[in-house]
Amino acid sequence: MNIDWFITNRCDQAAFCRFCYAPWNFFPKDVSREKALVVADRLAEIGTKTVTICGGEPFMYPHLDAIVERLYEHGLNVVLYTSGTSRCFDIRTFLPFIQFLSLPIDAVSDRAIEHMRGQHQFDGVAAILATLKTSAWRPKIKIGTVVTSQNINDLPAICDFLERTGIVDVWRLYQFSPYGIGARHAKRFLLPTEEFEAAVSSLKARGTIRIAERSSEDTIGYCKIVDSSGSFYRYAERYIPIGVTIFDDPKVIESRYDKLKHDEQKSWLHY
Secondary structure, eight states: OEEEEEOOSOOTTTTTOTTOOOOTTTSOOOOOHHHHHHHHHHHHHTTOOEEEEESSOGGGSTTHHHHHHHHHHTTOEEEEEOOSOOOSSOGGGTGGGOSEEEEEOOOOSHHHHHHTTOHHHHHHHHHHHHHHHTOSSOOEEEEEEEEOTTTGGGHHHHHHHHHHHSOOOEEEEEEOOOOTHHHHTHHHHOOOHHHHHHHHHHHHHHOSSOEEEEOHHHHTTTOOEEOTTSEEEEESSSEEEEEEETTSOHHHHHHTSOHHHHHHHTGGGGO
């Protein structure tokens, strides 16, 4: 079982990412260290193989280090997401305990950066990548890009940048989905599916980086989403509580999701 654990609603990028569709104002408040450790233990008990820790910005959760280490002690693969801007933790302390480090790059040219996450965020990720090139511990690197009408023309330049780093294992391309903050700015960012698919095909034809795409249609119902307290949700252009928690029977949890779609969309973990 692969689960996305939204460990926190807090995010230091909320004022910048107008295309964001994270459920920052929908999920309950962050749980305590003790409760989060109970969730971590239960994730192992129900046979979870991989936990993607996301948010919000996970680095703003004050007990992130304890949670990551507990998951590692249980033998779980950990995918850790960060926008690269928070200084609450030193990224190097997590490297021995994670399988994948997930970082966002949505633009590299000045104009596209201005429309997406801002120059400070790109600089933060670039600095992390530079650190990783010389690090004794290096997990696999996943770069995520939310493809919108504002940055689609920047994708070839992003690809060039990722090629030059020489350490990116997979590039995950997400078609913009209008929810949350993103719903308020949908007209600005919406991208026709055919344009998204054509861009992905063009990038794959270069054959230089492994690419795993996710259209807005692929997003619906595939991902096992857990809030900080362990309650499950299904995404279908909004986050829908499904009435089960990690303390329920794993077979009941599995029955609430599209297994084939889930396995297909999580196949990038094996790159």
